[in-house]
Amino acid sequence: MEGLVIALFLCLFLALVTKYLSVPAIPFYILAGVLLGKAGLGLVQADDISQFFSQMGLIFLLFFMGLGLKPERIAANKAAVLTSGIIDLNVNMIIGFFAAYLLGFTITESLVVASAFYISSTAMAITSLVENRKLMLRESETIIWLMVFEDLVLIIFLAIISAGDQNLVFFAFKILAVLGILYALALYGKEFLISILDRDDELPILFTFAAVLTVESFALVLQIPDTMMVIALGVAFATTDPDAFEQHARPFKDVFLVVFFVFFGVSIDLSGGANLFSISIICILAVLSKLISGLITGIVIHDSAMSGLEIWANTIARGEFSIALAVLYGSPVVGTTIAAMVIVTSIIGSFAAKYSTLMRRGITSIGRRKTPTHRGHLGR
Amino acid sequence: MSAMALRSLNLPGVGTKYEFETDKGDTVAIFFTKTGTIQMYTLQKGCHTPSAAEMTPVEARRLGNILTGAIIEADQESVEIAFSALADLRVTIHTFYVPKGIAGKTIEDLQIRAKTGATVIAVCRQDKNIINPPPAFVFETGDAALVIGESDQIIKFEREIMVE
Numbered sequence: 001m002e003g004l005v006i007a008l009f010l011c012l013f014l015a016l017v018t019k020y021l022s023v024p025a026i027p028f029y030i031l032a033g034v035l036l037g038k039a040g041l042g043l044v045q046a047d048d049i050s051q052f053f054s055q056m057g058l059i060f061l062l063f064f065m066g067l068g069l070k071p072e073r074i075a076a077n078k079a080a081v082l083t084s085g086i087i088d089l090n091v092n093m094i095i096g097f098f099a100a101y102l103l104g105f106t107i108t109e110s111l112v113v114a115s116a117f118y119i120s121s122t123a124m125a126i127t128s129l130v131e132n133r134k135l136m137l138r139e140s141e142t143i144i145w146l147m148v149f150e151d152l153v154l155i156i157f158l159a160i161i162s163a164g165d166q167n168l169v170f171f172a173f174k175i176l177a178v179l180g181i182l183y184a185l186a187l188y189g190k191e192f193l194i195s196i197l198d199r200d201d202e203l204p205i206l207f208t209f210a211a212v213l214t215v216e217s218f219a220l221v222l223q224i225p226d227t228m229m230v231i232a233l234g235v236a237f238a239t240t241d242p243d244a245f246e247q248h249a250r251p252f253k254d255v256f257l258v259v260f261f262v263f264f265g266v267s268i269d270l271s272g273g274a275n276l277f278s279i280s281i282i283c284i285l286a287v288l289s290k291l292i293s294g295l296i297t298g299i300v301i302h303d304s305a306m307s308g309l310e311i312w313a314n315t316i317a318r319g320e321f322s323i324a325l326a327v328l329y330g331s332p333v334v335g336t337t338i339a340a341m342v343i344v345t346s347i348i349g350s351f352a353a354k355y356s357t358l359m360r361r362g363i364t365s366i367g368r369r370k371t372p373t374h375r376g377h378l379g380r
Numbered sequence: 381m382s383a384m385a386l387r388s389l390n391l392p393g394v395g396t397k398y399e400f401e402t403d404k405g406d407t408v409a410i411f412f413t414k415t416g417t418i419q420m421y422t423l424q425k426g427c428h429t430p431s432a433a434e435m436t437p438v439e440a441r442r443l444g445n446i447l448t449g450a451i452i453e454a455d456q457e458s459v460e461i462a463f464s465a466l467a468d469l470r471v472t473i474h475t476f477y478v479p480k481g482i483a484g485k486t487i488e489d490l491q492i493r494a495k496t497g498a499t500v501i502a503v504c505r506q507d508k509n510i511i512n513p514p515p516a517f518v519f520e521t522g523d524a525a526l527v528i529g530e531s532d533q534i535i536k537f538e539r540e541i542m543v544e
Contacts, residue, residue: 068392126393133432136409136421
């Protein structure tokens with residue numbers, strides 16, 4: 001318990017500093033955990049309480065993700081969302097998987113590393129678009145939909161990997177049945193749900209917390225992944241009043257997720273055989289492969305490599321979902337690798353996003369100097 | 381196609397976007413973000429880099445008031461409400477800071493209704509609001525008076541009452 005308090009205070013301080021400097025907080029929470037935990041000073045150990053809090057952090061992160069997914073919205077932009085999403089998925093999954101495999105990870109480990117390598121941080125991408133005032137850029141819509149696509153892939157990945165050796169048909173049936181029930185509840189109970197959410201006493205927040213926990217424990221009883229079910233609950237609730245649910249779930253998510261990040265850092269054990277060489281390779285490739293996928297997307301969707309550079313700058317950062325994958329399925333070595341990748345990419349990403357306009361201007365002016373006759377075409 | 385085609389769009393995780401192109405080809409985009417701030421971007425025709433301003437909801441409302449043409453002086457603001465169903469009835473509400481000249485006088489003394497046709501509907505005094513002040517109400521310096529009327533009446537109020 002004391003450990004948790006120490007960790008929380010350190011995070012409070014870090015939150016203040018990172019907000020002031022407007023850099024992402026997640027890498028610093030993890031670093032704080034590393035510093036306090038096994039790999040560092042050994043001041044803080046995970047216990048039942050911190051484990052429960054971390055679990056809640058993960059669950060509320062996924063519930064939130066579900067609330068933001070509105071399948072009918074995607075249908076409207078299908079072509080562009082699909083194209084950019086598939087480019088991003090293929091380039092990064094393939095590079096991530098082969099890099100991990102060639103560096104000596106097993107096939108399963110390589111899959112986990114590749115998924116964590118593929119999935120950018122939605123939170124950091126969106127924060128960077130808002131804070132760097134880039135919302136009006138045409139690339140920003142592409143980036144936002146890319147994040148939605150990645151979330152969908154994550155759901156499919158969670159389903160596949162957690163099916164394990166269960167009978168696949170029965171497993172799919174169970175998931176579909178629960179999904180159907182949740183949807184029906186949200187559909188027929190819509191008015192009741194909204195009447196609860198509209199109250200201004202403690203009921204809405206109590207209901208949100210209880211609903212998420214109930215669904216999670218039901219999932220454990222039914223032996224289907226609780227992660228999937230919490231996302232499904234979010235998607236089902238999103239058909240009623242997603243903004244109200246977001247508002248009531250936010251306090252839980254905000255607090256528990258910080259615990260989740262810091263205790264992920266605490267759990268990192270450098271003696272587990274992680275080697276600096278393979279970590280560095282993964283980190284460098286993580287930055288480069290998003291450059292490749294960004295450039296291809298920019299050229300295909302916006303007909304411009306400069307747009308690709310902008311997409312790259314805002315999607316370098318890996319974050320919450322990569323860590324979630326590491327916590328759920330990673331061995332200690334995988335965990336350490338992913339932790340390092342998140343820290344490196346999120347810091348590089350935050351700078352790239354901040355200075356991308358300068359970068360684009362710089363490249364354009366170099367291009368102009370080299371080929372003065374093409375002046376008119378190089379503007380963007 | 382009308383030049384002022386307003387496009388609105390829900391961006392998952394970000395908020396709502398409104399965008400329109402002006403007659404002259406400039407683009408204005410407004411984003412209501414989930415964090416509660418409002419970002420306004422303007423992109424001049426032929427330019428590639430938009431410029432942006434981030435506002436709190438209060439600031440955005442002030443900007444809105446300025447854009448509707450309702451504000452006469454910078455530190456005072458007013459709102460014009462148009463009821464298009466009622467033969468385009470337009471009512472303006474304007475705030476005025478009470479100058480030294482009229483401190484100590486009552487609403488009756490100043491003959492506000494008779495001289496201007498406008499009505500003082502509220503007075504804000506040191507964070508307290510006095511709604512519907514009686515004719516015997518005495519103004520003090522620092523009071524902010526909320527005056528309602530047609531825009532002509534408000535202009536009259538500003539010229540005839542606020543200078544005394």
